[in-house]
Amino acid sequence: MTDSSVRHSHTLEEIVQYIMQEDEFLITTHINPDGDSLTSILVFASILRQLNKIYTVVLDDPIPVKFQFLPDIEKVLTMEKLGMDKVYKNVVVLDASNLDRIGDTKSYIQENTRVINIDHHPGNTEFGEFFYIDPDQSSTVELVHQLYQIFELPLNLQIAELIYTGIVCDTGCFRYSNTNAQSLEVSAEMVRLGAVPSKIIGQLQNQHSDHTLRALGRAFSRIEFDFNERVVGMSLNQNDLRDYPSTDTEGFVNYLLMIQDTQVQYFVKEVAPNCHRVSFRSRCDVDVNKIASQFKGGGHATAAGCFIEGSLSNVRRQVVEKLTPYFESVL
Ligand SMILES: [Mn+2]
Missing domain, CATH: 3.10.310.30 (Diaminopimelate Epimerase; Chain A, domain 1)
Structure with missing residues (x-):
């Protein structure tokens, strides 16, 4: 995989260094959330949990019913629950190509806030002090998986299921043109860790009203x-x-x-x-x-x-x- 189309203010290693030295983070993603955005914020949250950081996950939209099976999804707060008057020093924005995409959670970003923008949309506007945009990734959750590797944190079954789910959602079950060797290799690794494709795909596709x-x-x-x-x-x-x-x-x-x-x-x-x-x-x-x-x-x-x-x-x-x-x- 070439990295010629990657645009970044800092390498993922530098972003990892920054995260290590900070204590508190707000994590969010785009409105009208999909499988990739939701799994990205949950997997990122699991990194911060393993690092013993303080973090909050917030979304300016309800979680679609079909994603309510995702582990830990109940920990994602609505803005109403979090309160509007908070200001954060660090806001992590995942899978959103511009700041309008995160809806009203934008209001948590104030003058002294550092934004960490990790995404795979080619049209990402490079917002934030830290941005890392790789359009060659099938999904943002693949980038969050790379962070896992850089941190050298252990993956468990729950995280493997989330990563597999995110990739499945953004590649349309490995049908779309963004499906590549790397997304299949990462998926295979998640299956080796215990993620069961038929179970996850069944939960995503065969639960319609x-x-x-x-x-x-x-x-x-x-x-x-x-x-x-x-x-x-x-x-x-x-x-x-x-x-x-x-x-x-x-x-x-x-x-x-x-x-x-x-x-x-x-x-x-x-x-x-x-x-x-x-x-x-x-x-x-x-x-x-x-x-x-x-x-x-x-x-x-x-x-x-x-x-x-x-x-x-x-x-x-x-x-x-x-x-x-x-x-x-x-x-
Ligand atoms: Mn995505």
Whole structure:
């Protein structure tokens, strides 16, 4: 693995040195948390626990039900529980490409706070006194695993399960293009330590409510193509979500990848009246991170997301317009 795309203010060894000499830390990650972000903060917390440091883990969003099986997840505090008036000298931000992504937990960062930003998003804005960004890592939890190695701390079964879970989530069970030899090697090491793939993947994938499947069916019934079927999208509106309130739409966009010959896939969810969350996937040279960035969102070249205001048809029009330069030749 080359490290040519790594951008950093300090090496991981230097960040480890700094952590060693400090006493107290706040750990957080991005809003709308996913498996990688949650396992990253939990594994990082376990490092600080082994070092006998004082630490707090806080999130500006509830933990999705599907991740409530993660060990120690109950120790992640809401901002309400932590209180708003706290100021921290050290804030560790994991798996977030910019400070807006951590929501209101940003308020714990004050003038004298040192931010440690560890991430794998290529669009990371290099915020913080300490930043280490490696887009070649499949997941941020792989970077936290590297910290474990530098600290020379022992891994136990619980940590192995967390690391395996994080990698599985960000690689889509080793299906996405970010799956590489290193992510498989680290996963194999976690399995050797006792993580059971069928158990973990079963917990992640086979625990959906019937509402989720019914809503997925409705979204499927609205599949729409553009650009000679190179681009495919589907959507759910507020009515659908009222009909099926316990729907978890995470990963819905990935089903569109099953359609042959499509190059860009997107899923639109009306999260509030006239406010839509759009998730993109790409398996061609369209960098969907760049598309999402035009709407102040972000992510990776092959997977990104953003919010777009307007009616559903208007949102679709805006998406198609941004994609037009890439697909003009097939019109
Ligand atoms: Mn990630």
